[in-house]
Amino acid sequence: xxxxxxxxxxxxxxxxxxxxxxxxxxxxxxxxxxxxxxxxxxxxxxxxxxxxxxxxxxxxxxxxxxxxxxxxxxxxxxxxxxxxxxxxxxxxxxxxxxxxxxxxxxxxxxxxxxxxxxxxxxxxxxxxxxxxxxxxxxxxxxxxxxxxxxxxxxxxxxxxxxxxxxxxxxxxxxxxxxxxx
Numbered sequence: 139x140x141x142x143x144x145x146x147x148x149x150x151x152x153x154x155x156x157x158x159x160x161x162x163x164x165x166x167x168x169x170x171x172x173x174x175x176x177x178x179x180x181x182x183x184x185x186x187x188x189x190x191x192x193x194x195x196x197x198x199x200x201x202x203x204x205x206x207x208x209x210x211x212x213x214x215x216x217x218x219x220x221x222x223x224x225x226x227x228x229x230x231x232x233x234x235x236x237x238x239x240x241x242x243x244x245x246x247x248x249x250x251x252x253x254x255x256x257x258x259x260x261x262x263x264x265x266x267x268x269x270x271x272x273x274x275x276x277x278x279x280x281x282x283x284x285x286x287x288x289x290x291x292x293x294x295x296x297x298x299x300x301x302x303x304x305x306x307x308x309x310x311x312x313x314x315x316x317x318x319x
Contacts, residue, residue: 166312167311174283176282177281184275195312199258200258201310206221206222217248217258231275232254236276243262246260291305
């Protein structure tokens with residue numbers, strides 16, 4: 139597909155979803171193999187996490203990263219440059235827990251046992267997960283394209299969702315305001 143045509147389609151799609159997603163500066167366009175997922179970021183809920191996600195996105199950090207842990211009926215996790223769940227960008231963030239519930243389409247920050255260990259890894263919920271409420275940082279929600287998230291290759295439930303090679307990957311991730319340029 140021609141890059142200029144693809145960019146024009148992406149901009150058109152972004153503009154048509156702006157009413158749903160709000161401010162383009164706080165909207166992520168997550169391109170997957172099957173289509174574009176529009177994520178509304180929630181700076182009023184998790185300002186530090188949103189700022190860091192935008193910073194990494196603008197650096198191209200997420201482009202090509204795998205969905206390394208995908209659990210049917212739960213979530214799809216990505217954002218690890220090592221691809222095995224042990225890596226990150228090298229900058230830990232303090233937890234920003236809130237009353238935002240983990241429902242289908244919620245985007246949350248992955249972390250280790252330490253609540254203040256969120257870095258670059260995040261996950262998108264396939265279904266509600268109230269057991270995460272108030273224990274993980276919510277920084278966004280899918281407002282369009284959840285059907286493409288649903289098509290991400292699942293991992294092995296016996297191995298805590300580890301995805302056998304080759305895993306699905308993020309094609310590209312952009313802040314919507316930048317896609318207009």
